[in-house]
Amino acid sequence: MKCKRCKAPAVVALPSHHTAFCPECYLIFARRQVEKAIKEQAMFTREDRILIAISGGKDSLALTWQLLQLGYNVSGLHIDLGIGESSVKAREITEKFCTTFSVDLHVLDMTAQGLGIPEVKKRTKRPICSVCGQLKRHHFNKFALENGFTVLATGHNLDDETARLFSNVFRWDTAYLGDQGPILPAEKGFARKVKPLYRMSEFETANLCFLAGIEYGYHPCPYSTGASFTVYKQLLLDLEEKQPGRKLSYYEGFLKRGRPAFSSLEEEQGDPVLPCERCGYPTSTTVCGVCRLREAMSA
């Protein structure tokens, strides 16, 4: 197989793009995917201070590396969830990466705040993945706003985004469908949120990490087994196998033709977002989920 750009031997074949690349040209391809996402969605500029949520997995590390290569002003925030060996490895890899590439890294330790996930799991009846996601979103947003960052970037990729969209459609969750996308503006107590890897699949970010020499963690969370999100991802991967390119067209079609309709509906019928009575951060109830969790943990 030959590289589509330079005809050297290819090392990555991408059926979804009907193409293949050698190592050098693959890195150009990946860079252009990220540049296109940033430009088309007007995500940020080189004047912005960008906080990247770094988990230690391939997507957040690939994102950080790529934004550094493009000359953006980035810092990292890692949340140590306290989930045994999985969290220890994730933190080690994140710290090593940030030292290697001279990235300013901040770490929040959930166990030190009385919110380590194993303890939370014992005290809540809600699905732990849902609680964990809420905790992370709350702390990433809070840290960004309190420390003068103008943008919060996450490593969500095309597989994440299409699986989430599929799940939202299956539940006809109009609130989530109305605000799902690669950019959410800064408003109502939220920092601007962006997902510059939304055009790239997990396979593509894994290839990027390999070819850029990025060591990443693949120690899955022990609580994630059987999560419905993973089921949707597998369904869409099977579809992509039969119809290459379908995931990207599904997602881009939603952004152009689906999301505007759901956004309008949500503006008319959605729950208002107000400051939490305890912490002041946005919530659709009087006291936000994180404050309620803190109260439950200290009871």
Next chain:
Amino acid sequence: MITVHTEPDGATVEFEKLNTVMQLLNRMGRKSTRVLVIRDGELLTVDCRIRPRDTITIRDVISRG
């Protein structure tokens, strides 16, 4: 003999003979767009030929949390 290591599960499988990466993936029940296939620190595409005594790593790339 061809030795194949799989990640992240850490398993090792051996094959007497294989012709191509595609044949390897079929025998392992893997899809080419869900794994990295690595030999001597380099990525392989499905049409690459496999040599006797090769040591190959198949790394799953689909995360589950």
